[in-house]
Amino acid sequence: MNYIMAVFKREFKAYFITPVxxxxxxxxxxxxxxxxxxxxxxxxxxxxxxxxxxxxHPWLYMFLIPAVxxxxxxxxxxxxxxELLLTLPISTGNAxxxxxxxxxxxxxxxxxxxxxxxxxxxxxxxxxxxVITAGYIGSLLMAGGFLSIGACISAVTKNQVxxxxxxxxxxxxxxxxxxxxxxDLFRPWTPQALIEVISSFSFLTHFESIQRGVxxxxxxxxxxxxxxxxxxxxxxxxxxxxxx
Amino acid sequence: MLKRFSQLINIFLALILFLALNILSNQLLVxxxxxxxxxxxxxxxxxxKQIINGIxxxxxxxxxFSVKGFxxxxxxxxxxxxxxxxxxxYAAYSRGRLRLSVVDxxxxxxxxxxxxxxxxxxxxxxxxTAGYLGLVAAxxxxxxxxxxxxxxxxxxxxxxxxxxxxxxxVNPRKKxxxxxxxxxxxxxxxxxxxPDRETKTWAxxxxxxxxxxxxxxxxxxxxxxxxxxxxxxVHPKNLPESTTHxxxxxxxxxxKLIMFIDPLAEGDPTSPxxxxxxxxxxxxxxxxxxxxxxxxxxxxxxIIVDPSSAVKVNFGTPDGPRKIIYLPWLQIRDTxxxxxxxxxxxxxxxxxxTAGSLQITDEKSNLTYKKLFAATANSGLIxxxxxxxxxxxxxxxxxxxxxxxxxxxxxxxxxxxxxxxRNEETANNRDNKRDSGQADKLTSGKxxxxxxxxxxxxxxxxxxxxxxxxxxxxxxxxxSNADFLINAIDLYGGGGELINLRTxxxxxxxxxxxxxxxxxxxxxxxxxxxxxxxxxxETEDRLIALENSSGNGIILSxxxxxxxxxxRSEQKNTRKExxxxxxxxxxxxxxxxxxxxxVNTGLVPLFLLGLGGLNSLxxxxx
Numbered sequence: 001m002n003y004i005m006a007v008f009k010r011e012f013k014a015y016f017i018t019p020v021x022x023x024x025x026x027x028x029x030x031x032x033x034x035x036x037x038x039x040x041x042x043x044x045x046x047x048x049x050x051x052x053x054x055x056x057h058p059w060l061y062m063f064l065i066p067a068v069x070x071x072x073x074x075x076x077x078x079x080x081x082x083e084l085l086l087t088l089p090i091s092t093g094n095a096x097x098x099x100x101x102x103x104x105x106x107x108x109x110x111x112x113x114x115x116x117x118x119x120x121x122x123x124x125x126x127x128x129x130x131v132i133t134a135g136y137i138g139s140l141l142m143a144g145g146f147l148s149i150g151a152c153i154s155a156v157t158k159n160q161v162x163x164x165x166x167x168x169x170x171x172x173x174x175x176x177x178x179x180x181x182x183x184d185l186f187r188p189w190t191p192q193a194l195i196e197v198i199s200s201f202s203f204l205t206h207f208e209s210i211q212r213g214v215x216x217x218x219x220x221x222x223x224x225x226x227x228x229x230x231x232x233x234x235x236x237x238x239x240x241x242x243x244x
Numbered sequence: 245m246l247k248r249f250s251q252l253i254n255i256f257l258a259l260i261l262f263l264a265l266n267i268l269s270n271q272l273l274v275x276x277x278x279x280x281x282x283x284x285x286x287x288x289x290x291x292x293k294q295i296i297n298g299i300x301x302x303x304x305x306x307x308x309f310s311v312k313g314f315x316x317x318x319x320x321x322x323x324x325x326x327x328x329x330x331x332x333x334y335a336a337y338s339r340g341r342l343r344l345s346v347v348d349x350x351x352x353x354x355x356x357x358x359x360x361x362x363x364x365x366x367x368x369x370x371x372x373t374a375g376y377l378g379l380v381a382a383x384x385x386x387x388x389x390x391x392x393x394x395x396x397x398x399x400x401x402x403x404x405x406x407x408x409x410x411x412x413x414v415n416p417r418k419k420x421x422x423x424x425x426x427x428x429x430x431x432x433x434x435x436x437x438x439p440d441r442e443t444k445t446w447a448x449x450x451x452x453x454x455x456x457x458x459x460x461x462x463x464x465x466x467x468x469x470x471x472x473x474x475x476x477x478v479h480p481k482n483l484p485e486s487t488t489h490x491x492x493x494x495x496x497x498x499x500k501l502i503m504f505i506d507p508l509a510e511g512d513p514t515s516p517x518x519x520x521x522x523x524x525x526x527x528x529x530x531x532x533x534x535x536x537x538x539x540x541x542x543x544x545x546x547i548i549v550d551p552s553s554a555v556k557v558n559f560g561t562p563d564g565p566r567k568i569i570y571l572p573w574l575q576i577r578d579t580x581x582x583x584x585x586x587x588x589x590x591x592x593x594x595x596x597x598t599a600g601s602l603q604i605t606d607e608k609s610n611l612t613y614k615k616l617f618a619a620t621a622n623s624g625l626i627x628x629x630x631x632x633x634x635x636x637x638x639x640x641x642x643x644x645x646x647x648x649x650x651x652x653x654x655x656x657x658x659x660x661x662x663x664x665x666r667n668e669e670t671a672n673n674r675d676n677k678r679d680s681g682q683a684d685k686l687t688s689g690k691x692x693x694x695x696x697x698x699x700x701x702x703x704x705x706x707x708x709x710x711x712x713x714x715x716x717x718x719x720x721x722x723x724s725n726a727d728f729l730i731n732a733i734d735l736y737g738g739g740g741e742l743i744n745l746r747t748x749x750x751x752x753x754x755x756x757x758x759x760x761x762x763x764x765x766x767x768x769x770x771x772x773x774x775x776x777x778x779x780x781x782e783t784e785d786r787l788i789a790l791e792n793s794s795g796n797g798i799i800l801s802x803x804x805x806x807x808x809x810x811x812r813s814e815q816k817n818t819r820k821e822x823x824x825x826x827x828x829x830x831x832x833x834x835x836x837x838x839x840x841x842x843v844n845t846g847l848v849p850l851f852l853l854g855l856g857g858l859n860s861l862x863x864x865x866x
Contacts, residue, residue: 022852022855030849043840046755124755205322221266229261232258233258236255
């Protein structure tokens, strides 16, 4: 556990040394603001809730989280510092989890930066704040989900751009897995039961029910198991690529 | 190599575990959730639980849900999931008395035929496929109720719809609602003089018919029929003696009465009597004899006006239609609707028009009064004649005087009351009637009456979109007016479990700051606007006078011409100033919007950039 915290601290601090992190947070906040106010017509709508804010998160994350995750492992592998990391007396698992948590905490910081809109909506009217809290929890979980995918993919390749693109495609698929576009890919060669399962794995449907204000244990299980799964694969991949 | 292989196996196993965990939890863990909404939108309410507890014989519910067909239609699919989840909660709570089966009516299957035979409506999904989302519930006798289509838009009413269905199945008898009215509620012209008047049934009547067995009663009836559960009286104008007596006896006998009276009923189609021009028609109903016995009165011929809760209406001006605050039309909300009383609990918005003020005159010790909703303390009273005669709504502001009273619009009276007939009269009657063999008349009894000093609260335009109702018959409420009436009838008629259900749900949470801005700006600029309008009128009058003074005036003197030009340009300028005033009204709201947009889009990033800049500066100089 201490090892995880050690890795976490190092990684987390490293984010804020470079200007890249600030740039990312700024872009995230600006895009959030623009989407909420212009695409989501938040002000004109006249309703004191954050639906126009949360509805864009799955799509924003789809673009931005691969950008955060792509450098998690690819950079280390390319520059060779991964050797240093893995020869330390910590297990691969600790390293993977530590890195993941640091990245997730970073996303949380970015989310915290959107607090002005929560304050705004409370200033303008009287929203249901517990529903908004649920929305933030759901958003954080979803970010973790995307991130776990991205972290794993970035361990697969040395090339950050490739990591970005592959992660993006997988995130896109998870977003749309309830839509015909994705299901049609599977329809010819998978049984109907499996098709239904695929459509139940959509990030959108799970997030949608959380941001309505209902925390269903099935959604928690979905996101947690998803993160656990990809982190596990991440560990295996890092092990597999040792020495390459 | 072996290691590689075992790692791949591990990956595969992890995938299986992940899939299995989610598939199983999807199927099994149906009711494990926390409802974090303030209004508990997703939890079974107590009313529902009461209804489920009242089920004696088992009821079978079949939900027809085209779960496969709906993939790609996320709103139908999620609504179907919501319906299924909710019904599963009902079934779980019922411990076997409710049996639920969820069926997917696939195209050309037997279940599809079954669905259609039951009347479940087809939803076209394009390319010759159809989906279904409906419910059939049957009890162990022959009772069967079908909900042919569960619409996603009706999401907030879903629990009510399901619970009402169950309640109706358990107790199929509709409450009998007596109806006495002089208004054309039923679409029939009652005192019609103007044949072009709208004669379509009021939407509220459709809602009443749907929920109750409505028994229309003649206006001059000498006696209220026995088998009624609730009596509804709307606009008892010029109540005949016989009816007053009948109502008096009805309530003293324990009959439940809901009465809507009005100092100015805008829905009353009576036109002025052509034989007495200049005399305004009587559009008010105020059964003083009855009210007096109940210790209350409605202030005669006076309307509540309230700048703090008045709504804006479209009003034609020379510069085009504008939204102007109309003082007698009020939107009652929040603290002015009594949350503690069961009649009004959970109602969020009530719209009233030209309402009267109810006052407790004689605090009778045996009667209890419960105020249900009222205007704000900034309200005041204006004579109804003034309201009728005033041309421009803004004039009412000048005539308005607040009296620091929060005028009550609706109240409930219960307890021991006396008959409105004086005792000697009643004694005489009793002797006479005994001689002729008729029953004793009641002189006192335990009453329970709901009085509302407005009838326009029931007219379409105060609670539902009139266009959609007139064209498609669909009712889309935007205020709780109908809910209030149905609640009250349900409460009085028994079936109290349904009360809290109907009014749950997401009415709008508006931007209150913006609404307040609108109101404040309106009152601030109103004065300016009035002055400018007076100036404009003067200018226009002078212009007209000048143009007329030139006699048959085609030829004007040079002086007159220049005068006219001067006045014309003054008129133009004044109009411009007026428009600027109106523009200012909108500007404040827009400015707030822009400020919000900047704060949220630019502020934190700018702050961070600043931080980053400082940081780099620090590094450069260290």
